Amino acid sequence: MRIVVLAGGIGGARFLRGLKAAAPDAEITVIGNTGDDIHLFGLKVCPDLDTVMYTLGGGINEEQGWGRAGETWSVKEELAAYGVGPDWFGLGDRDFATHIVRTQMIGAGYPLSAVTEALCRRWQPGVRLIPMSDDRVETHVLIDTDEGRRAVHFQEYWVRLRAEVPAHAVVPVGADQAKPAPGVLEALADADLVLFPPSNPVVSIGTILAVPGIREAVAGAEAVVIGLSPIVGDAPVRGMADKMLAAIGVETSAAAVAAHYGAGLLDGWLVDTVDAASVAAVEASGIPCRAVPLLMTDEAATTAMARAALDLAEAVREG
Amino acid sequence: MRIVVLAGGIGGARFLRGLKAAAPDAEITVIGNTGDDIHLFGLKVCPDLDTVMYTLGGGINEEQGWGRAGETWSVKEELAAYGVGPDWFGLGDRDFATHIVRTQMIGAGYPLSAVTEALCRRWQPGVRLIPMSDDRVETHVLIDTDEGRRAVHFQEYWVRLRAEVPAHAVVPVGADQAKPAPGVLEALADADLVLFPPSNPVVSIGTILAVPGIREAVAGAEAVVIGLSPIVGDAPVRGMADKMLAAIGVETSAAAVAAHYGAGLLDGWLVDTVDAASVAAVEASGIPCRAVPLLMTDEAATTAMARAALDLAEAVREG
Numbered sequence: 001m002r003i004v005v006l007a008g009g010i011g012g013a014r015f016l017r018g019l020k021a022a023a024p025d026a027e028i029t030v031i032g033n034t035g036d037d038i039h040l041f042g043l044k045v046c047p048d049l050d051t052v053m054y055t056l057g058g059g060i061n062e063e064q065g066w067g068r069a070g071e072t073w074s075v076k077e078e079l080a081a082y083g084v085g086p087d088w089f090g091l092g093d094r095d096f097a098t099h100i101v102r103t104q105m106i107g108a109g110y111p112l113s114a115v116t117e118a119l120c121r122r123w124q125p126g127v128r129l130i131p132m133s134d135d136r137v138e139t140h141v142l143i144d145t146d147e148g149r150r151a152v153h154f155q156e157y158w159v160r161l162r163a164e165v166p167a168h169a170v171v172p173v174g175a176d177q178a179k180p181a182p183g184v185l186e187a188l189a190d191a192d193l194v195l196f197p198p199s200n201p202v203v204s205i206g207t208i209l210a211v212p213g214i215r216e217a218v219a220g221a222e223a224v225v226i227g228l229s230p231i232v233g234d235a236p237v238r239g240m241a242d243k244m245l246a247a248i249g250v251e252t253s254a255a256a257v258a259a260h261y262g263a264g265l266l267d268g269w270l271v272d273t274v275d276a277a278s279v280a281a282v283e284a285s286g287i288p289c290r291a292v293p294l295l296m297t298d299e300a301a302t303t304a305m306a307r308a309a310l311d312l313a314e315a316v317r318e319g
Numbered sequence: 320m321r322i323v324v325l326a327g328g329i330g331g332a333r334f335l336r337g338l339k340a341a342a343p344d345a346e347i348t349v350i351g352n353t354g355d356d357i358h359l360f361g362l363k364v365c366p367d368l369d370t371v372m373y374t375l376g377g378g379i380n381e382e383q384g385w386g387r388a389g390e391t392w393s394v395k396e397e398l399a400a401y402g403v404g405p406d407w408f409g410l411g412d413r414d415f416a417t418h419i420v421r422t423q424m425i426g427a428g429y430p431l432s433a434v435t436e437a438l439c440r441r442w443q444p445g446v447r448l449i450p451m452s453d454d455r456v457e458t459h460v461l462i463d464t465d466e467g468r469r470a471v472h473f474q475e476y477w478v479r480l481r482a483e484v485p486a487h488a489v490v491p492v493g494a495d496q497a498k499p500a501p502g503v504l505e506a507l508a509d510a511d512l513v514l515f516p517p518s519n520p521v522v523s524i525g526t527i528l529a530v531p532g533i534r535e536a537v538a539g540a541e542a543v544v545i546g547l548s549p550i551v552g553d554a555p556v557r558g559m560a561d562k563m564l565a566a567i568g569v570e571t572s573a574a575a576v577a578a579h580y581g582a583g584l585l586d587g588w589l590v591d592t593v594d595a596a597s598v599a600a601v602e603a604s605g606i607p608c609r610a611v612p613l614l615m616t617d618e619a620a621t622t623a624m625a626r627a628a629l630d631l632a633e634a635v636r637e638g
Contacts, residue, residue, distance in 0.1 A: 042423035072393045078416030082441050084423075093412045097397030100415075104361035104403075122401050 001026045004191040004223070005127075008033050008204025009048040010065040011230060011238060011296070013055035015197035018302030020056070020126055022310060028127040029187040031214070033199075034112065035132075035139035035172050035207035038155045040089055041079065043099040044106055047155070048204065049116055049131060050098060057123025059094075068094035088160040113181040130187070132208045135178035139203050141247070142169040154203055163240035167247035170202055175210040180217075188217040193313050196227035196266075198237055198294060201257050202244035215265070224267045224313045228305060229254035232272040232294055258282045258289070268312040270294060270305070288316050320345045323510040323542070324446075327352045327523025328367040329384040330549060330557060330615070332374035334516035337621030339375070339445055341629060347446040348506040350533070352518075353431065354451075354458035354491050354526035357474045359408055360398065362418040363425055366474070367523065368435055368450060369417060376442025378413075384557075387413040407479040432500040449506070451527045454497035458522050460566070461488040473522055482559035486566035489521055494529040499536075507536040512632050515546035515585075517556055517613060520576050521563035534584070543586045543632040547624060548573035551591040551613055577601045577608070587631040589613060589624070607635050 003026045005016060016030060033048045047066065054060040054068060061067045071092035080087055091099070098119060105115040111134035120129055139154035143165050151171065157163060188194065196205050209215040218225060230241050231254045242252040250260045254271040255278040261269075263286035271278055276291035283289050292308040295301060322345045324335060335349060352367045366385065373379040373387060380386045390411035399406055410418070417438060424434040430453035439448055458473035462484050470490065476482060507513065518524050528534040537544060549560050550573045561571040569579045573590040574597040580588075582605035590597055595610035602608050611627040614620060 041419050042426050043419070072391050072412065074391045074412035075394065075416045075419065078413045079420065082416065082420050082438070084420050093391065093393035093415075094397045096412075096415070096419075097394045097401065100360050100362070100394065101398065101401050101403050107361050119401070 001192050002029070002187075002190055003027070003193045003195060004029045004031060004187050005195045005197060006031050006199070006205050006208045006218075007048070007052055007197055008199030009036070009051040012048070012197045012199040012204065013052045013060070014065070014296045014302055015199075015228070015306065016052065016056060016127060017299060018296070018304075019195070019306040021299065021303040022306035029183070029191070030127045030129045031184055031187070031208055032116075032129055032131050033204045033207050035137050035175070035203060036154055037136075037138065038089070038153060040086065040091065040099075041084065043096070043103045045089075045091070045099050046102065046112070046116075046131070049129065050095070052129055053116075053120060053123045053125055056125030056127060057120075059123065066090075067092055071095065086160070089155060111181070113183065128183075128187075130183050131181050132184065132214065133178040133211050134181045135174065137172050137174040137178050137207065137211065139207055140171045140173050141167045142171070143167060158240070163243040167243055170206075170244055170247050172207045172210045175207065176212065178211045180211055180213050185213060185217050188214070188221050188223070191221055191223035193310070194218055194221055194223045194225040195309055196225070196261070198228045198230040198296075200239060200241045200244060201230060201250075201260060202241065202248055219265050224316050225265060226268040226270070226309045226313050226316070227258070227261060227266050228270045228294060228309060229257055229272065229275070231257055233274050237295065254278055255281050258287055259285055263287050268316045270308055270312060288312065320511045321348070321506075321509055322346070322512045322514060323348045323350060323506050324514045324516060325350050325518070325524050325527045325537075326367070326371055326516055327518030328355065328370040331367070331516045331518040331523065332371045332379070333384070333615045333621055334518075334547070334625065335371065335375055335446060336618060337615070337623075338514070338625040340618065340622040341625035348502070348510070349446045349448045350503055350506070350527055351435075351448055351450050352523045352526050354456050354494070354522060355473055356455070356457065357408070357472055359405065359410065359418075360403065362415070362422045364408075364410070364418050365421065365431070365435075365450070368448065369414070371448055372435075372439060372442045372444055375444030375446060376439075378442065386411055390414065405479070408474060430500070432502065447502075447506075449502050450500050451503065451533065452497040452530050453500045454493065456491050456493045456497050456526065456530065458526055459490045459492050460486045461490070462486060477559070482562040486562055489525075489563055489566050491526045491529045494526065495531065497530045499530055499532050504532060504536050507533070507540050507542070510540055510542035512629070513537055513540055513542045513544040514628055515544070515580070517547045517549040517615075519555075519558060519560045519563055520549060520569075520579060521560065521567055538584050543635050544584060545587040545589070545628045545632050545635070546577070546580060546585050547589045547613060547628060548576055548591065548594065550576055552593050556614060573597055574600050577606055578604055582606050587635045589627055589631060607631065607638065
């Protein structure tokens, strides 16, 4: 079975670990969000790609969900001693090495997709990880500051400001000019199943879908497309997806996110058991829906979630 | 008093520490060798400038004479895990931060001299440190390999090959096109005293003098020019200066190095007491010479050496 997963960072990566356990023989291609990418200290940092790579490759810091296990922080200390910022983004020494290798390869002319493949040769994530695009896309968030309304980089909004100020708009700058990376459209065309893990529907999956050609390829794919709600009850499972949904005028509920993706995109939707009451409404909109536990509390729970997605896909296919 | 010192790495840096102690009120300008600079992992590394900066700024690893005290090695470990080399150059995490800041500033358009000034704002070395040139100069060494005679980067010869193969030539690539960095010629013109510390006469001081205009400025300066022999007995005090001298056909002796610089450049020369017998020969060539202890065994010895250089300058001036 060929599965394509559109993935953000922590949530997507954890879900993928469950999916690998639930479908050990599947050929999994991950289309990774690069809208969170940021240049720091002259280095190209790809937080979502790295979180997937480290998580599936066994190098992740399990407690925090991002960054490296056994990390040290000498470089960051020294940069601070030089007075060089920003100081709000957590780059450890081991992580720095990844960005140094990536930046060097990009400087030598390799596209991000080739660089990602090279980095994965070490990590052996057990999936094919492709960035959504080799072109630069940078998610900006419109906020009110003392100097008026300003667009700030997503990481500045998310990490420095902790999404504590209202977001008036979310703009994937450059997305309209970006092309899907080599392999993205082919993987979608060849897929039996496309999964939207419980990643942020706006700044993770939404950004991937904003690259011209990808939304159309998902909608037009022969594959069954199944999504898992990132909203449980009236709050995001983790992160601050509610802030991002508010910015695009979508209610923070499992049913509203399903409606946001729409029946044109989704062939099936999983909501948490606490949201069982919304199953009927989602199905009424033309999207088959089931209520199952959607909290990735441990690997067993995550594997069960992935299995529920595979089961729903099977049911939809047999229709 | 205004003193200009032409300095390489470890030897130059240690001498400078003694000089600061011997002449606490002097205004010291250091013209640093950049021929040893190397691009590693996409980063610009300036070993000699950094050794001077760290040594005078209190950040040096005292035992090894280069690199940072309290260093960690995570980045290097990770680069090795990615299979990205070279692995023979010792870059610690703290050191990496310096190269990251430097590379970022150079990428932003600042010349190396401005970057060095910015880095020194943190380290407060107590001297004005100027690279010999803002232009790229790279010392290459001609050696015999299995694939025939090849030019290798100085660091590859020095660090990877430990100068264990004969050097047939030493070429400061790019020197003929380089211009002295802003402030270099002005400092030499305004100096009361120019010192050649016991740095490598070929790949450190020789490279600095190879930048068009610098040799002429030293020779034409109103300042007294005093050198300290890096050769004690028939061997370099440290490093492998003998290999480099052989490559340019100069005998490994204090007197031969004095003759190599020549009376046109030197107004005075210090040899070690074990070389007292060569004082007469050096003086016969027109260079006032004294024999004093030249081993930088500790700070007191180094300060005494610097004081001896100041004394000789005074004698020459009055002479």
